[in-house]
Amino acid sequence: METALTRLVGVRHPVVQTGMGWVAGPRLVSAAANAGALGILASATMTPGRLREAIREVKSRTDAPFGVNLRADAGDAGDRVRILVEEGVRVASFALAPSRELIGELKEAGVVVVPSVGARRHAEKVAAWGADAVIVQGGEGGGHTGEVATTVLLPQVVDAVDIPVVAAGGFHDGRGLVAALAYGAAGVAMGTRFLLTSDSTVPAAVLARYLAATVKDVTLTTAVDGLPHRMLRTGLVDALERSGRTRSLVRALRRAAGFRKVSGLSWSRMVRDGLAMRHGRDLAWSQVLMAANTPMLLRASMVDGRTDLGLMSAGQVAGVIEDLPSCAELVERVMAQAEATLRTLTPDAPPRP
Structure with a gap:
């Protein structure tokens, strides 16, 4: 199925596996890429050194194109961009809008730039700065997300920009792909659905928790770091929502110390990164620290398997996913269902080549 996305990045299918912290490592990314999707590391x-190693590991596992997701507001974003360029990465994606200068540096090196956006005005801004495509995530998506549903946000962005638009938030099957194409998207991006595959490195106990979840078990909260964050409801989430500022600050300091050991960041750097994530919001200091060390809370679940101590980001589709196919099986299923859906919509049309 050829679309503007497949032509732009050189993949076989208009499907993107999103860059999820502690989840989208070399194994998952290479499996998605080998399945014909665009894997995002x-x-x-x-750390920058580990990033270079991970890129080289993906390259050792696949010859297919893949991308790397970056934090545009990170203090070392420029260094990471240089690593991408030096290692010949095909695509750079961003969780937040990159600066005009970063976009220019990447494009000059021949890297395809695909920021993620949650509002039409953000898509218009990065398109004007030279972005090659955008991933637009509606409120159904996992992690930090907005309030506008994909079905409302997606057509707004498609109408506003002249670059390929990839739809994210609420997608997990071929019917969703066809729906996104009908809205004018060039493909879909899926996070939770790829997390729940047999190629995922997430511990079995955590995968079981996701599979057992219903739609009502997925919640949106600002208690973690002051930003809307969609995740499975757990005792930790309940405790954070009940905690006062003093207790939250103590917990944040303890977890920040743990993340500092893992990441190698200095205290001043963690605070700067936390402040950068405020985006003009009036956050408590506990939330500033939590913004800097939220990755540690995710690591507790996604790496250590501690569902009692960690966060589990989740799109609403977690409540309807019931199995763990391989990436190859998943992509094949999505594309077969998309083709079948198209045939039911246009029964007199000849088969697609």
């Missing part, structure tokens, strides 16, 4: 939880 999550770099925010990696």
